[in-house]
Amino acid sequence: MKKIALIFLISFCLGQNTYIGSVSFDYSGSINGSFNAELTDSTFGGASAIRMENEDGTSFLISAFQPIDSVSISALFIYLQSPDSNLTSSTWILPPNDFENPDVVFGFFPEIDTSFFSQFADLIPDSIEQDSMLLDSTFLEDLITEILLIISDDTYLGLSGSININTISADSINGSFDVGALKAGIPPGVINISNGSINLNGVVLPQVGVENEPAIPDKFTLYPAFPNPFNPTTTIRFSVEKSNLLSLRIYDITGKLVETLVNKTLSAGEYEIIWNASSHPSGVYYVQLVSGNNVQSEKVLLMK
DSSP states (O other): OOOTTHHHHHHHHSOSEEEEEEEEEEEEESSOEEEEEEOOSSSSOEEEEEEEEETTEEEEEEEEEEEOSSSEEEEEEEEEEESOTTOSOEEEEESOSOSSSOSEEEEEEEEEEGGGGGGGTTSSOSSOOTTSGGGSTTHHHHHHHHHHHHHTTTSEEEEEEEEEEEEESSSEEEEEEEEEEEEOSSSOEEEEEEEEEEEEEEOOOOOOOOTTOOOOOTTOEEOOOBSSSBSSEEEEEEEESSOEEEEEEEEOTTSOEEEEEEEEEEOSEEEEEEEEOTTSOSEEEEEEEEETTEEEEEEEEEOO
C-alpha cells in the first residue's frame, strides 16, 4: 500500500495554507456513536485542512481520522468551494445545487479497515514537487471527482443540513456543522450528525528559502525519499556539485528541529543517508538540505 491515508497526506502536500487540530461530532440513526479526531504524539489521528486561493475563489479540504484499533479507523472529509477569494466566513448548505460540480461535499466513514484507502494509491504520484501539477488549480477538483467515484458505495454522504465556517484566517479555521447523511444500500443507512465542531490552527512551516537566492546548481539536488510513506526507515539521496559545508536536517510539522543527519563539509558527489525514525511519533516531517545559499526540502510521512 503506497498511501494508507491519502487525504491526510494531501492535506500537508498541496496546501497554500495548512492547518491541524481537531474535529468532533455525535451521530445517531442506523449506527450510533461519537467521533473525536485530535492530533496526538501517540496515534495516527487528528484533523488537518488545506486552503487554496486563486482568481476563481477559495477551496478547502478538511480531513479527520479517529483510530479505533490497529487495523480500523473512522474518517471524515469535507470539501468546500467558494467564488470569494478573500473569504473570512461562510455557510454551505447541503445538498449542493450542482452534483456534477459541487461546492460542498461531506463524507463520513464509520469504523472502516485501513486497507480501504489502498484504492486511492494511484491518484497522486509518488513524489511531490512544489512546481508540479499538484499545485494546478484544476487538480484538486479532479481529485475530488475521483474520490467521489471510489467512495460512493462505502460512505455516508451528507445530503441535508449545513456547514458553518465562522473564522477563516491564516491562523485558524473554526466552525460547526449539523448534517443528515445517507449510505447507499437496501435498506439505505441514515444517520444524523450533530454538535459538529471544527477547531484548526495554522501550521508555520520551517524556513526553506532565502532572499535573493541565486540559481540552484543543476547537480545540487535533493531526490524524493524512498520509501515514502515509511516505517521506520527511509533513504534520503542527494547530490552536491562542489565541496561545501552541508546540512541535512529533519523538522516536525510545527517547524521544530527533531534531528540533524549531516552537518559537515562534503565533497562533490552522490550521497545516501538512511533515516531511522523509530524514536519519533507517526506524522509528517520535513527534510531540508542546505548548502550555502542553496536550499531544498521535501515532505515525508512516517506511519507506524
